[in-house]
Each structure stands twice: as C-alpha cells, then as structure tokens.
Amino acid sequence: MANIRALQLIVSILIGFILVLSTTATASAQQRRPVVVGYLAAFKGLDLSIERTDLSAFTHYNLSFANPDTDGKFTREGRMTCMGDETGANLSVEALRGMVRRLQASGAKVLISTAGGVIPGCSGDWKVLLGPERRAATIAALVELADTLGLDGVDIDIEGQLLTEIDRAGDYTPFIAALSEAMKARGKLLTCATASYEGGMIPVSSIPWFDLVNVMSYDAIGPGWGQAGTEHSSYAMAERDLDLWLARGVARDRLVLGVPFYGYGFGGEKANWSYRDLSIAHGMNATKADVIGNLCGGCRYITHNSPATIERKARLAAEKGGGVMVWELSQDSPDHALTKAIGRGLLRE
Template sequence: MFRTLAAALLALMIAAPAVAKPAKPVVIGYIPTFKDYRPTLEVIDMSKLTHINISFANPDAEGRFVNGDLLACSDGYAPGDGMLPAADIRNIVAKAHKHGVKVLVSLGGGTLPKCSGDWVDLLSDEKRATTVANLVKFAEEFDLDGIDVDLEWEILTAIDKAGRYVQFTAELSRELDKRGLLLTCATASNPGGMIPIGSIPHFDYINLMSYDGVGPTWGPAGGENASMEMARKDIAVWLARGAPKEKIVLGVPFYGRGFGEYAGQFNDYRHILERFGEDAAYGDVIGERCAGCSYITYSGRPTTRAKARLAAEQTAGVMIWELTEDVQGPNSLLDALYDSLNNE
C-alpha cells in the first residue's frame, strides 16, 4: 500500500506543472558609439545588465545600414573618421554575448546625423519593404538580438503624420519575430514625442525616457531633470495608453542638467562626482534649484534606488541613458539600480 501511495504521489509530482519563476527585471543600458565608449566596455559588470542598446545607426539615402567596413550613417567615435567601423559592433556583441547579455542596435537618436537618409521617404509604401529587409539583414549579419527604434520628436511626428510609423513597426516586428529577434523602442511621455498607440503591440519593450523634465530652453525654472514624480507620471501615462506592465521599462538618466554657471558643461554623473566629490552621489542637486540660479539637477544613488523599486513594482525593469556616464566602485549608479531591483 505504501509503495502504491508513494508511486501515486511521485506520478502527481511529475505530472504537476512547474511553477513559473518571476521574470528577472530587465536592465537595458545604452552604449553611445558617438563618444569613447571603449573604457566603459572594458570595466562594466555585464552580470548587472540584461540588454545593451548600441546607439546610434541610421540609413543612408539608399536605405543601407552598412557600407563595406563601416556603418552607412553613424556618429562613430573615430578620430578623423566619423563613421563607426562595423568591427566595433561585432566586438560589442561578442563581449556581451559571452556574459549572456543581449545586444540591439538603436536607430535614430534625438538628433539625426547629416548623413541620414530621409526616414519618411524610406518608410513609404514603395521603399518600406527594402528598409525593413536591410534592417533584418543588418541584425542577422552582426548576430544582433534585435532592433531598438529611437526615432524621436520631429522625425517621429513626421513619420506618424504620413501614416507610416505603425506600418513600419508592424512589418519590422513580423520579420524579426520570425527569427526570434526583439523589437524595442524609446519614447517620451508627452504629446509630440510619444509612439502611436497602434504600435504598442509591435514592441517587446517600451523604454520610457523619463528625464529631461527641464533643459536649456524648456521646463520650469528650478525644475528637476528627472524627479520621482515624473517617473510615476510617465509609467501611469503608458499604462493608461494600454501598454502592458511587462513591456514598460522605466528610463533613468546617468546625467544631470546644468544652469547658470554650469550650463553647457559636462554634467554627467561621473563628472559631477569628479568635480564635487563622493558626497554628491547621495544628493540630487548641486547649488540651489531656482530661477536665475547656478545649479545642476541630477539623480543620485538614493533616488536611483527608489526608481528601481518603483520599476520593480510597476514595470519590467529599467533602461539607462547611458552607461559611459557612470563610475566604478561603491558610488556606481548601475550597482544601485541592480541591487534595488533585486532587493539587495
């Protein structure tokens, strides 16, 4: 009898479906190839990333993304030659894949380089299939894990007004999905900078650029670059627009905005700590935030940790703009994000 009972219990255990483990929070970090990213790539702790987005690539006038040994249109960091060597893409992919990190190439950027082809024209009914095919070929030839669409503001609006953004993302998503590849995007959360609702189903992750709440010519005087209030609002906007929690990724900045005597200076997190000392890692402002004052507004470690906790509760994880602006060691923002996301 006992043997029979034990056998029955064993059979039930084998037949019972496994309990799904909670998905690991994503940590998506942008690597900007328009500046010297190589030192960062050598020292960054890849175990704390799930994805790297290489930024940026754009098509040339013919819709090509690669031209021989160079990208067809990019702002590569290469003295005497602005185009990024294709070998750089392969090197980033190889290093990331050794650590199980997925790599995507990001299209566009906040400002398109002069070499870029006309995205509106290249996504017309006559040319869209060729542009999509070139992107798929790009992804396959470089062993990428997907494509990130970071077409922003004016160019995003122009493409959408022409009725071409949703068609483009639908076709690109379909072709990438056939190959098991990802399609993601970056978006603002204000009118004029938001991806259209019709494109939401096409993306695996929607990265919210929850920063730049104030800048050289916009935002309230004395406002914050990336407040907790802004993060909460941006997540709420995209949930209300129908984006599932599993697709939303909260963007966090590794840089600040400077005003007064700090305007136009290097105000990324690394330079802030170099200039003002390690105590700056635990604040969000240098100076006094007020109209006409000289100040820098940024997100230090406590706020960054709080954003990670918010992201863990309400989204799929975090996105970082961008990785070269961090520091190594106990003041690292990447470490703060990772530890908070994983309750450490």
C-alpha cells in the same frame, strides 16, 4: 505485482507533475526578473563605454545609434554607413560583431538602436524610407543588419518632430508591425524608446508590437528648454510617466523606466554633466542630493539623479513596470554608484 506496478505508475505521475511545476515556477521567475537595459553610445566610444560598465548588472544592451544612408543601406564595404565612433569614423562591421559577441558572453541580449534624438547628416530621410514605396526595403535592411551582426534584436528610437511627421503620414505603425513580424520570425526582439509629451510619444496603435517600451523619463529641463528652477528628472516625473504608459496600454512586464546617468547645470555652471564627472568634480558627498546649489530661477545649480533617487526609481519600476533603462552607460561613476543603486532598488521587490 499489479499493486507494485500501480504504485510505480503513481510515483512516476507524481514525479512528472513535480517536474512540470518546477519548470513552470522557474519560467515564471525568469519572466518576472526585471530587465536592466543600458544604452552604449558609439559616439562616446564603445570600448570605453564597455570598460566603464559592470557587465554583470545589465540584461540588455542597445548599441547607439545606427542610421541608413540615402539608399537605405546600413552597411557598405564592411563598414556601417552612418554610425560613427568617438573619432567620427564609421564603425567596422567586424568590430561591431566582436562587441556583440563580447556583450552576449555576459548573458545579455544585444540590440542595435536606430535613429536617435539628433539624426546625423549622413543619414537618409526616415520619412521617405518608411513610406509605402521603400518601407519593405528598409525592413529588409534592418533584418539583414541584425543577422549580419548576430544581434538579438532592434531598438527603434525615432523621436520628436520626426516621429510626429512619420505617424501623421500613417507610416509609423505599419512599419513597426511589419518589422515586428520579421524580427519574431527570427526569434529576435523589437523595442523602442519614447518620450511622454504630446508629439513625442509612439502611437498607441504601435504598442502591441514592441517587446519592451523604454520610457525616457528625463529632460524636463535642459540648457535650452523647460522651466528654470526645476529638476530635470524628478521622482514625481517617473511616477507620472509610468502611470501614463500603463494607461496607454503598455503591459507592465514590457514597460521600462528610463533613468539618466547625467545632469544639467544652470546659472553659470557647465551645461552638461555626466554623473561620473560630477562625482569627480564635486565629490561623492555632494552628489547625495539631486541638486547641487540653489534650485531657483536665475540661481546657480546642477540638477541630476543621486544614487538614492535612482534606487527609489528602480523600486518604483519593479512595482509598476518591468525594469529600468539607462542613458547612457559611460556616464556612471568609477565605482558604479548608480548601477549599484539600480540593483538595490530592483532587489527590494
């Protein structure tokens, strides 16, 4: 009888050990799963953007962009204070809450993205709102917004000169550190978007506080900037940007490579192109290369990312980072060609 009990004990221990190993392996596999972050632009129309998106393909959605009013409030009387839809009207809180639930039902995390590359006139002054006297109130307003909308976190997209001025005043990292602690206390995420040029990068001191760092690896050239005759978002640029942020201390599993679902035209071409419009106007065959036309200064051409390049970048992001970020989701072709390319690249780990 004693031998049987001993055998039963050994079997029980072995089963427990196997279950622990299985749970650990499952958790590890889930941790290694690449993220696919998609920005949904409210000013394009969130309903339209969601309709154009393959909801099974994305792990995170960033609703863009929310700004506070001069009092630091993000909502007032049931509406966002500075987050307009495609008509320019501020979105209702209830409508946003419904969209959050709809996106979460697909299994994704949903965040609100704040600020943006161009701060609208309805916004309060971020430099003032993040200063020592008003920082705590701004953080409280962001926490309240996340709770009110049922969000999984907040994305900070303070860019360019505004970022530089806030950082030089010594206000960026203290804001991020305090916001991160507030988000983590509620089991929510804090992420950011950053460029990779001097004056447009988040400070190194802020990096440890972010769950994801979304690197905007595009816009090397545009209608009013950059060297004529070059690509706006090359594969080489993606390599450089990932290496830069790894060297700056971003953990691999938190580093996310941003890719564009749009392009730019030069030399008489229309200046701004979504990949969707490009594929319809020129045909999918023409978009198999990253350049339509002659790539040279003064020449007529369009520079964008083809499905093949998006796939290569996704593969690179899986090798060196934690996944891919997209700006922005309404711009993919009707058959989701670029989204599918991301999936192929990430699966080839």
